[in-house]
Amino acid sequence: MQPIPASAGAVAASGEPILVQIGDISVTQTTVFTPSGTRALNEVQWSVNDMTVTSQAIPTWAIVCAIVFALACLLGLLFLLVKETVTKGTMQVTVHGAGLVYTTQIPIATPQQVVDVNARVNYARTLSSAIPPPPVQGPRDQAPGQSQPGQGQ
Numbered sequence: 775m776q777p778i779p780a781s782a783g784a785v786a787a788s789g790e791p792i793l794v795q796i797g798d799i800s801v802t803q804t805t806v807f808t809p810s811g812t813r814a815l816n817e818v819q820w821s822v823n824d825m826t827v828t829s830q831a832i833p834t835w836a837i838v839c840a841i842v843f844a845l846a847c848l849l850g851l852l853f854l855l856v857k858e859t860v861t862k863g864t865m866q867v868t869v870h871g872a873g874l875v876y877t878t879q880i881p882i883a884t885p886q887q888v889v890d891v892n893a894r895v896n897y898a899r900t901l902s903s904a905i906p907p908p909p910v911q912g913p914r915d916q917a918p919g920q921s922q923p924g925q926g927q
Contacts, residue, residue, distance in 0.1 A: 790802035790803055790804065791803075793897075793901065794894050794897050794898055794901075795894075796867050796878065796880070796891065796894045796895060796898065797867060797878030797879070797880045798878055799867065799869055799876065799878055801815065801901060802815075803815075803901065804905065806818050806869055806871075806898075808869060808874070808876040808878075809876070810874060810875070810876040811873070811874050811876075813869075813871045813872070813873075813874045814905075815898075815901055815902045815905055816902055816905040816906070817871040817872055818869050818870065818871035818874065818902065819869070819870055819871065820867070820868070820895050820898055820899050820902070821867075821870075822865060822866070822867055822868075822891065822892060822895050823865065823866040823868075824863075824865055824888060824892075825863050825864050825865065825866060826861055826862065826863035826864070826865065826882045826888055827861070827862060827863050828859060828860070828861045828885065829859070829860055830857045830858065830859050830860075831857070831858055831860065832854060832856060832857065832858070833856060833858040836853040836854065836856040837853070837854070839853040840852075840853040840854050859885075861882060861883065861884055861885050861887075861888070862882065862883060863881075863882050864879045864880060864881055864882060865879075865880045865882055865887075865888065865891045866878070866879055866880075867880065867891065867895055
């Protein structure tokens with residue numbers, strides 16, 4: 775049995791369902807959980823770096839078929855027109871806020887995974903923007919009749 779990471783225990787203790795999982799980052803309605811710690815969702819920013827490479831090449835099976843069928847007839851050379859698209863690399867997702875910076879690397883093998891990771895991060899950003907920021911207490915936010923520290927009445 776594998777040990778449960780500390781962040782998974784914190785997610786279970788919060789009682790909120792996980793709305794989106796990005797690598798080993800978990801996001802609930804109000805909180806972001808990472809192995810480095812937790813923060814309120816409205817206190818963090820997200821960034822994504824796409825470090826994938828997509829290339830096209832002739833697959834090995836097409837080269838073998840072209841050689842075999844070229845001896846029989848010249849139509850075997852049509853196998854050399856076959857192209858295979860290969861995507862490989864990683865996507866780096868970083869969540870950062872006051873006292874928290876955490877980066878996760880997500881391995882990518884298909885173009886659809888690139889779209890999926892971007893959609894997950896955009897969903898987390900949407901959740902983050904739906905929560906109003908915490909109010910900042912300043913001298914103007916005090917109730918009437920209250921004095922500021924250092925002032926007499």
